[in-house]
Amino acid sequence: MIIAPSLLAANHARFGKAVERAGRAGADWLHLDIMDGHFVPNISFGPEVVRAVRPLTKLFFDVHLMCSRPEILLEPFAGAGADEIIIHAELGDQVAPLIWKIKALNKKVGLAINPPTAIVEAQPYLDQIDLLLVMTVNPGFGGQEFIHETLPKIQQADAWRHERKLSYRISVDGGINFQTAAECARAGADTFVSGTTLFGARNLRAAVKKMRQIVNAHDPALADLKV
Ligand code: DX5
Ligand code: ZN
Numbered sequence: 742m743i744i745a746p747s748l749l750a751a752n753h754a755r756f757g758k759a760v761e762r763a764g765r766a767g768a769d770w771l772h773l774d775i776m777d778g779h780f781v782p783n784i785s786f787g788p789e790v791v792r793a794v795r796p797l798t799k800l801f802f803d804v805h806l807m808c809s810r811p812e813i814l815l816e817p818f819a820g821a822g823a824d825e826i827i828i829h830a831e832l833g834d835q836v837a838p839l840i841w842k843i844k845a846l847n848k849k850v851g852l853a854i855n856p857p858t859a860i861v862e863a864q865p866y867l868d869q870i871d872l873l874l875v876m877t878v879n880p881g882f883g884g885q886e887f888i889h890e891t892l893p894k895i896q897q898a899d900a901w902r903h904e905r906k907l908s909y910r911i912s913v914d915g916g917i918n919f920q921t922a923a924e925c926a927r928a929g930a931d932t933f934v935s936g937t938t939l940f941g942a943r944n945l946r947a948a949v950k951k952m953r954q955i956v957n958a959h960d961p962a963l964a965d966l967k968v
Contacts, residue, residue: 742956743910743932744949745770745803748794749785750883750936756790757797759940764798766945767953771800772914772934774883775818777808780829781881788817795822803827803872803934805853805914807880811839819846827851827874830862840869851912855880860894864901870909872932873898877925878915883936887916892928899929919955926956 746768751759763771773791778784791802804823808814811828812835818826826843830836830852843850853874854863863873875894878885891913898911912932913925922933933956942948 742926742953743769743912744939744952744956745772745912745932745934746939746945746949747772747774747883747914747934747936748940749774750940753786756786756794760794760797760800762945763940764800766949768800768939768945768949770803770932771798772803772805772936773823775804775806775808775814776881777810780809780831781807783881788814788821791818791823792821801825803851803912805851805874805934811835812842815839815842815846819843819848823848825849825851825872827853827872829880830854830858830866836866840866853880853914854894856888856891860897863898867901867905867907867909872910872912874912874914874934875930876915877913877917877921880915885916887918887921889924892924895925895928895930902929919952922952923955923959927959930956 746763774785776783776785801824803825804818805827826848828839840850849871851872851874852870855876877887877891910932911930913930914934917933917935918938939948
């Protein structure tokens with residue numbers, strides 16, 4: 742199980758400190774949300790921010806491109822230190838060439854699907870990707886409410902993974918707190934992106950430890966543990 746704090750929820754004036762804090766807190770990955778103000782109605786940060794924080798940690802950089810023209814951003818983010826680059830299935834016939842471009846940059850490939858997008862849209866690519874990201878909120882902002890209607894998509898992705906003996910990770914992103922993390926783990930998720938609940942916690946190390954306990958135990962009852 743992978744716990745990935747989302748930097749979008751950290752203090753934007755202290756990104757360096759937040760990245761170091763996530764590493765010390767026992768997180769596995771750092772999730773980096775890249776928003777272009779077009780694919781989503783918000784703008785976050787660019788490759789120079791990723792390049793600046795890269796030397797501060799050994800954490801795996803999970804770069805989530807919510808961008809309409811990711812093809813112009815693959816090399817800059819790969820060069821800045823991304824370990825995995827996630828593109829969106831909603832880009833349609835651009836997806837296949839983008840997957841090959843990311844592989845050619847020797848980076849892991851993630852494919853994200855938004856809540857309104859049917860899970861079948863990801864099916865043609867399942868044997869080519871390292872991670873399937875089931876968005877559990879409509880992308881663009883942190884702090885949103887978890888959309889429970891996305892749970893069956895996680896179950897379907899997990900069923901395909903077993904049926905086809907594939908090894909892609911199933912990640913969830915958006916509104917992931919201690920309760921919804923447990924529900925997603927029970928549905929088959931193994932990678933948990935969380936912004937507000939982790940970077941918003943007084944004690945990040947305790948919050949990461951608690952989320953790991955919960956997803957390992959698949960037990961919502963642990964959600965009442967105080968941090
Ligand atoms: C939303 C982003 C998420 C977001 C998660 O578009 O992709 O990664 O930062 O933040 P929380 O956990 O606060 O919903
Ligand atoms: Zn994200």
